[in-house]
Amino acid sequence: MNSRITVALPAYNEEETIAKVLAECQAVLDGLPNEYELIVVDNCSTDRTAATVESLAAGDGRIRLISHAENRLYSGSCETALRSATGEYLIIMDSDGQMVPSDIPLFLARIDGGEDVVFGRRKERHDPVFRLMSSKLFNFLGKAFLRYPFADLNCGIRAFNRRAIDAVHLSHRINMANPEIYVKARINGLGIAEMNVQHRERLGGTTSHDFGKSWQLLREVLRYFNALRRELASVKRVG
Secondary structure, three states: OOOOEEEEEEEOOOOOOHHHHHHHHHHHHOOOOOOEEEEEEEOOOOOOHHHHHHHHHHOOOOEEEEEOOOOOHHHHHHHHHHHHOOOOEEEEEOOOOOEOHHHHHHHHHHHHOOOOEEEEEEOOOOOOHHHHHHHHHHHHHHHHHHOOOOOOOOOOEEEEEHHHHHHOOOOOOOOOOHHHHHHHHHHOOOOEEEEEEOEOOOOOOOOOOOHHHHHHHHHHHHHHHHHHHHHHHHHHHHO
16 A cells, blocks of 8 residues: 555634644654655634644645635535545545544555445444434434444544545535445446444534534435435346
8 A cells, every 4th residue: 555645634713722732643644655745624614724734734734725606514514525536546535623533544455455435434433412312313223214224324534535526426414424335336337335433522513513503404405315316226227
């Protein structure tokens, strides 16, 4: 494994965490025999996330900032990461500090082992109760609508090889990405797996999910899963 690695960090108002997460990623990547790039996709933050990354990138050419002129939600940031990655390997990882960069080499090993897309699974979670409850609901819906075969539908770290990077295009705009990644991977006949990852409490900032609008969020998620189910069904009919 000596191909170039891209690690992409979707970010929205993460000025409290972004420098630490970038430093943790570099500490891991510097220990690998690969060239790498670190992309921060700033999703129209209203704090100093972009300014912090700009300052770090000025002193290190391996760090790159991509700024959205409007908020494209989490899936839009992941799509930007997919289209912007120059590496043969891509890790898209949340920038809130809950994912642990030391898991990156384990993802790369799974990709080298033959998988095209590998999702993380938070076996031991450190989230508030409402977040855990909403994840259980999302997992149930994923299985009911998409027959999602894995245990953690919305984990904030996943890996791709170049074949998957080129094949997966995210068209829905919503604050999640894994369901559509899974569907597009299925449609393109890609190998998909899940692996256990470490998880920790958020280092700072606030979640992009507005749980105060729970019913509105649920309706949006149901529309999303319905649309993805139709996409899968149409491909099966054509096949």
